[in-house]
Amino acid sequence: MGKKRYVIIGNGAAAIRAAETLRALDESGCITMVSREQGPAYSRCMLPAFLAGEKNEDDLRIRAGDFYEKHGIKTLFGSRAVDVDAGRRCVVLEGGSRVDYDSLLIATGSSTAFPAIKGLEGPGLFGLRDLSDARKILDVAGRGRRAVILGAGLVGLEAAVALARRGMEVTVVEKMPHLLPRQLDPAAAEILRRDLDGVGLRMIMGTGVQEAAAPESSGAGAVWDLLLDNGEHLRAEMVIAATGIRPNVDPVLGTGMRINRGITVDGRMRTSIPEIYAAGDVAETRDVITGVRMLTPTWLHASLQGMIAAWNMAGRPRLYPEPVGIQNVVQLHRVPVLALGVSNPQDASCEVIAIHRPAENLYRKLVLKDGALVGAILAGDIRMAGILAALMRRKADVSGFKDLILSGDFHCGYLARTG
Amino acid sequence: MCRPGKLEGVDVKAVMVYLDRCYGCLTCSLACAAAHSASGTITGAMRERVPGRILVEAAGKQPVPILCRHCDDAPCVNACMIGAMQQDPVTGLVSNEGHTQACAGCWMCIMACPYGAIVQAPRGERMALKCDGCRGRETPACVMACPNGALAYVEVDDFAGERRLKLAFCLAEDMTRDSRAYGG
Ligand SMILES: Cc1cc2nc3c(=O)[nH]c(=O)nc-3n(C[C@H](O)[C@H](O)[C@H](O)COP(=O)(O)OP(=O)(O)OC[C@H]3O[C@@H](n4cnc5c(N)ncnc54)[C@H](O)[C@@H]3O)c2cc1C
Numbered sequence: 001m002g003k004k005r006y007v008i009i010g011n012g013a014a015a016i017r018a019a020e021t022l023r024a025l026d027e028s029g030c031i032t033m034v035s036r037e038q039g040p041a042y043s044r045c046m047l048p049a050f051l052a053g054e055k056n057e058d059d060l061r062i063r064a065g066d067f068y069e070k071h072g073i074k075t076l077f078g079s080r081a082v083d084v085d086a087g088r089r090c091v092v093l094e095g096g097s098r099v100d101y102d103s104l105l106i107a108t109g110s111s112t113a114f115p116a117i118k119g120l121e122g123p124g125l126f127g128l129r130d131l132s133d134a135r136k137i138l139d140v141a142g143r144g145r146r147a148v149i150l151g152a153g154l155v156g157l158e159a160a161v162a163l164a165r166r167g168m169e170v171t172v173v174e175k176m177p178h179l180l181p182r183q184l185d186p187a188a189a190e191i192l193r194r195d196l197d198g199v200g201l202r203m204i205m206g207t208g209v210q211e212a213a214a215p216e217s218s219g220a221g222a223v224w225d226l227l228l229d230n231g232e233h234l235r236a237e238m239v240i241a242a243t244g245i246r247p248n249v250d251p252v253l254g255t256g257m258r259i260n261r262g263i264t265v266d267g268r269m270r271t272s273i274p275e276i277y278a279a280g281d282v283a284e285t286r287d288v289i290t291g292v293r294m295l296t297p298t299w300l301h302a303s304l305q306g307m308i309a310a311w312n313m314a315g316r317p318r319l320y321p322e323p324v325g326i327q328n329v330v331q332l333h334r335v336p337v338l339a340l341g342v343s344n345p346q347d348a349s350c351e352v353i354a355i356h357r358p359a360e361n362l363y364r365k366l367v368l369k370d371g372a373l374v375g376a377i378l379a380g381d382i383r384m385a386g387i388l389a390a391l392m393r394r395k396a397d398v399s400g401f402k403d404l405i406l407s408g409d410f411h412c413g414y415l416a417r418t419g
Numbered sequence: 420m421c422r423p424g425k426l427e428g429v430d431v432k433a434v435m436v437y438l439d440r441c442y443g444c445l446t447c448s449l450a451c452a453a454a455h456s457a458s459g460t461i462t463g464a465m466r467e468r469v470p471g472r473i474l475v476e477a478a479g480k481q482p483v484p485i486l487c488r489h490c491d492d493a494p495c496v497n498a499c500m501i502g503a504m505q506q507d508p509v510t511g512l513v514s515n516e517g518h519t520q521a522c523a524g525c526w527m528c529i530m531a532c533p534y535g536a537i538v539q540a541p542r543g544e545r546m547a548l549k550c551d552g553c554r555g556r557e558t559p560a561c562v563m564a565c566p567n568g569a570l571a572y573v574e575v576d577d578f579a580g581e582r583r584l585k586l587a588f589c590l591a592e593d594m595t596r597d598s599r600a601y602g603g
Binding site (some may be wrong): 059 | 438474476477478479481482483485494496497498499500501502508518519520521523524526527529530531533534535536537538539543545565580602
């Protein structure tokens, strides 16, 4: 057999990890990366720091400048994949050219899902996913003074803090009653909210946007008018939607591949079509805690999935080690907050134990089911987070030492055995 | 198990912990702090408030040195969203220092490390601290300093044999490859 042709659609977390792993496993294979974006791989997670003016574009790169050359990777950047012809094993690019593959990885990530709000369309409305979004936001930020952020999730809050650091007047509007509603509970969210007092954001919780009036033009002085459910009007030069994401499945829609919310993959990152793999925000995997298929749109999962996909693409079978599906950590100002697994259980059979010392910005909550950890929230002190995640993943029975874990004095030394 | 990029004929060494010889004297941790301080001395490190990157924690009556295992396919490397945490393909050392990308202090590695071996830098600095294997030293400072031989710097291949005999620590074994274990 000749050299194997690997094609990767994407140039983000999953794609880069896959490419470098492929090269390590197969010295002579041909690796081609296709990306709709120009330029080397960068960290989307650092876009808020770029918006805040703390990092420049070069600082966002996740690999050294000679990465592609050093790994012998052919790059087709600035080209969008529009279709995959699984029968003839080729990727179709915008403009009609084709790239043949023996093994293909879909690592196209996700896009902003704009909320369906009447009138929410026009100049000065942005998502924050790509460097190009961030550049456009900065452009308007140079002219405007006010920004409204829709959604107090991770991306929304990071964008809000970044723009506030630039000196903008920022208002965050969130339908749910507290910050980071998907990750935190009211107690942890309150610690975070007080931490953010030091940044100077206005936060309107428990209210949605009823209707939006876009500015007439895009030039200087163009102002949005948002009518909230509570009757208040918010006026701002820019609106950033951060209410959710949508996996970029478009290039494979015509293939008949099994797609649920994302592309469903098995434990080896294989899609339902032979020799096509998927990894990252675009893929749907099984959550080890709940057993349910879910999107895991975080960096950690994307790179791990990219790495595992590469082993399998290179003909070296390897299973996804199924890390806990929800793993988020963020420090927006002074207090780090972190959420793992099922942090807000609906299931009455779960046991919840917590330590709450708001004056010290400390909160530690553990969620147990049948003696095993299934979820946790940590605020203020995140030291042992990785051990908690490992215990959760292993479904270890922690009933004998749950109080020790809750106290914060637990460490992996307790698990060391001799003999 | 092979590490992609691992060179044939290059000895990869790792720190082995013999729990039964550890008395919890903390000398390793102090020596580590000294090695990572500007002054290079223990008193200097205390003055500069440099933390040790090897922790010694009590598990009941048993002190346990906790340090980075420099796992292959380390969870911290996959978690690092800026590419600062990398594994050296030759030495196998995992570190977030000395690369093009600077650590941003996002704490993703802390969330990912199943050993709890990565800590936040003191005084609110946005930087994750972990064992860097004392790059540039023949033998890591902690191993040199241990008065009881509880820490040994051994070749990984010997180590694997040893591990089979005295397997101790298994929290992350199926997640990483070749994670260096504890022995008793
Ligand atoms: C502002 C922000 C902050 C974040 N903060 C964190 C954080 O703190 N922690 C965390 O874990 N995660 C964070 N995330 C999420 C994290 O960035 C993603 O989970 C991760 O980037 C997903 O990696 P991926 O490889 O799946 O996709 P991406 O990194 O999105 O890469 C997708 C790639 O595919 C390309 N592409 C897409 N469609 C096509 C097409 N049709 N043809 C060709 N190329 C295409 C894109 O150009 C891109 O190169 C954040 C995200 C954002 C936007």
